[in-house]
Amino acid sequence: MDTQFAQLIINGIAVGSIIALAAVGLTLTYGILRLSNFAHGDFLTLGAYLTWLINSIGVNIWLSMILAAVGTVAAMLLSEKLLWSKMRSIRATSTTLIIISIGLALFLRNGIIFIWGGKNQNYNLPVTTALDIFGLKVPQNQLLVLGLAILAIFALHYLLQNTKIGKAMRAVADDLDLARVSGINVDRVIFWTWLIAGTLTSLGGSMYGLITAVRPNMGWFLILPLFASVILGGIGNPYGAIAAAFIIGIVQEISTPWLGSQYKQGVALLIMILVLLIRPKGLFKGTI
Secondary structure, three states, rough: OHHHHHHHHHHHHHHHHHHHHHHHHHHHHHHHHHHOOOOOHHHHHHHHHHHHHHHHHHHHHHHHHHHHHHHHHHHHHHHHHHHHHHHOOOOOOHHHHHHHHHHHHHHHHHHHHHHHOOOOOOOOOOOOOOOEHHHHHHEEHHHHHHHHHHHHHHHHHHHHHHHHHHHHHHHHHOOOHHHHOOOOOHHHHHHHHHHHHHHHHHHHHHOOOOOOOOOHHHHHHHHHHHHHHHHEEEEEEEEHHHHHHHHHHHHHHHHHEEEEEHHHHHHHHHHHHHHHHHHOOOOOOOOO
């Protein structure tokens, strides 16, 4: 295999790991809350900035990631309290929800620029040399990103399949009104949905900061690959979103020698359009 091609695949796997984490959060909020949240990418950015802020005052990077996840979850729960719960109570249309989420995205992004400025930031980490694996240069941060993503995915799988809250989440995703009538605490499910989505999304942003710079528009540039992953993987299916994220991450990277890095988003958009035309329900069955 050509060395450059193999290197691009490795880069794609690292990017796919980050997209996978955030895409799971996005697909859960749609599958359970029926919310297409265009602010999701900016919550990812918030997680990265909170990690950078905490790390910059001398806190260990891993503890910074955990504390940043707490902050991101708190911000998501605040948006639930102030916006989404009220919209559900008046049964707002999906179009209304999308417009509000775009407004929230703009508010978050400009708030980040107002507080921390528009220049790129970097974590306070020592410079590490890339590992030589079968002649390929693999940055240690990319291996860490992949390892963390795998751990988070296994934890999510265990929670959804083997816990009471996971089963309740699947029931609410199937039919919210029936779940409520059958005695499931829907408010608790909603809380856990935001908790999981916020944690995974913040981790995705923090890990994206490990392999690139932290900048205000980083999440906005990822929103297209995120939605493409959700659609390709079957809307509401977290496992499908994970698989689709790796596909999109790898395809985006291997397209760069021919199209250039500036057209990566176009590749994600093309995949999304083709899936909607050929198989609108995605490659896998939707919902949890």
